[in-house]
Structure formats: C-alpha cells, structure tokens
Amino acid sequence: MTDNNDSGGIHSRAEEFLQVFKKGAEFTQGLLKENERLRFRVLELEQQTRDELPAVELQLLRDRLARVESEKQEILNRIGSVEQENLDFSNRYAEIEAENNLLANLYITTYQLHSTFEVNEIIRIIEEILLNLVGAEQFSLLLSDENGQFLQPRINESGDPQMTEVEVSDVRIMTALNEGQNWIASPGELKSLSPTEVKAVIPLMVDGEVIGVLAIYQLLAQKGSFSEIDEEIFNLLGGHAAMAICTAVLRRESVGNINFRQGFLSRS
C-alpha cells in the first residue's frame, strides 16, 4: 500500500513538475516571440524614423531654397532697377554735358562779341566762332547797304574793314535778307547740295532790321550736319553779331567827336 502510495505521489509530482516545466517552456516561447516581435517593431520604427527624418530635412531645405530663390529674385529686381537708374543717370549726365557745352559755347560767343569796339576785331571773332565753335570751313559775312547792295568786309591792318561790293543772286540769301529768317540745310539737303551752294544763311538783325547775312558754304570734313548747338549759336550771332557791329560802327563814327571814356565817366 505504502509503496503504491509513494509511487503515486512521485508520479503526481513528476506530472506537476512537467506541467510547470511545460508552462515555463511556453512562457519562454512567448517571451521569445514577444522579444522577436518587439525587435521587429524596433526595426520598423527605426526604418520609419530613417524615412521620415530626411523628408523633414528635405522640406526644410525646400523652404530654405524657396526663400533663397525669392531673395535672389528680389536682388535681381534690385539690380535691374539699379541698372535702369544707372542708365537714367548716364542719359541725364549726357544731357547735362550737352547743355553745359551749349551754354559754354553761347557764353563764349556772347562774351567775345561784346569784348571789343573794333569792327575788325568783331569780324575776326565772328570768323573764329564760325570756324572753331560751329566747324564751318568756308563762310562769308555780307553786310547790306541802304541801296540793298551786298558789301563784304575784309580785315585790314588799319582797323577799318575794307568793304568790297559783291553780287549775290542766291535765292536763299535773298529770302533770308527779306524775311529775316534763318535757313539751315537739313542732313538730307546737305548731301544733295554742291560745295559752292550755301548751306546755312543767318540774317544779322538789329531792331527788326536786317543789316546783313552770314552765309555758310562748307563745313569741316568731320562735321556731317548742323547740330542743335549750331542753331543756337546762329540765333545768338543773328542778334548779337549785328548789335556788336552796329555798336562798333557807331562808336567809330562818334569817337572823332566825343571821347567815349570821358563822356561815359562824366555821367557818373
């Protein structure tokens, strides 16, 4: 009986141990599976993180690129704007230089014309202005007398210009004399006119009366046409040259009777 009881107890214990062992084995199996699953999950998460991180960085880079592109465009716009301003300034500078050149020419023309009472000197100054400022190579100054005859003054050593009567039949000169209007050949007309034909006629006027004309026949080789400055100089010569000549002639006529300086000073 006892033996049977003992063997039955051992058997029961063995069964119990086996059960515990089996459970332990199952639990271990479960732990291994869970471990495997977690490792897999960790790998999954790591992969996901690896995939997601560059996407964020990429987005950041894209945003930064967009900002840089925008800045670049802004800078390009500013460069364009500055270049336009630069061009405007350059054009304005050229305009101011041209104006300055014009004013310098007009100032010097006026200054020189009224710098003397000597008729010879005035004629020489007119010639200088036409040659050096306008660039006229051949020209003549013709004065008209009360009979409508043309007189060409020639400079001589005595100070009195020698007047030579000349025949003038040029229609443009006659028109300028009658109408008191400048005539200046256009670039197209300059090409078609022969070297002996007049290229510009400037009536010399005092008080609305034409006392003579300046006739330009030929320009210097490098001068293709008349410029705006030339036209302004012609306008100025038309009035001031005539006035300077008249003043010098009147002064010359009166100087024998009145001492100009004394007469002038006695007024003050």
Next chain:
Amino acid sequence: MSEYRVLVVEDSPTMRQLIVFALKRIRNLHIEEAGDGVGGLKKLSAQKFDLVVTDINMPIMDGLKLVSLIRNDPQYKDVPVVVITTEGATEDRDRALALGANEYITKPIQTARILEVAKQMLGI
C-alpha cells in the same frame, strides 16, 4: 589735395576761353594761358606744369615746334601734351603725335572731350 597746373597755348581768344572754361570744372586746377608757342615756352621755363594743351596753327611759333621743343628739353620732356587740330589736317596731327604729343582733340571741340582728355592725362 595737390594742385594741378595746366598750360593752354592757343592764339584764338575764343578757343582759349572755351578750353579754359572746360578745364575749370576740374578741382584744384591752376591754368596759365599763352597766345603762341614762344609765350608757352616762356611759361614752361618759368614754372612746372602737369599738362600742356596747345593748338597747332599759331603765329610766331606753331604747336608742332612747341611739341618738338618740349620733348627735347630734359626739364619738361615728360609733361603730357595734348594738341588741338582741325580734322582735315591729319598730316599735322600725325606729325604732332610723331613728335611726342600724347593725345589730340579735333575742332570744333566739345567741352566734355577737353575735360575727358585732361582728366586722363592728369590721371584723375
């Protein structure tokens, strides 16, 4: 700031006035004027200049002779010389350059051109 000294040799008062008018736009510039080559040479021997602007066609002593004398005198052979020529007179211009002129300006002259050449010669 140092002062630049320029000698303008030109017989025509109109041209001389125009050249001086243009050059006056350069700051610290002292201008001396002469009506012909002899007058120019006298001024050159009496004082130091940084630039000479001279016409070619002048009485008594023309610009070509002046350029030649300047280049052959150790005292002022290094002074830059600008000659003023008439466009048609290419022979005169070439002779002036051959004699040692540094630059030329043709008539009718523009104030901007005088200024540009003077600044270039003075290194401004």
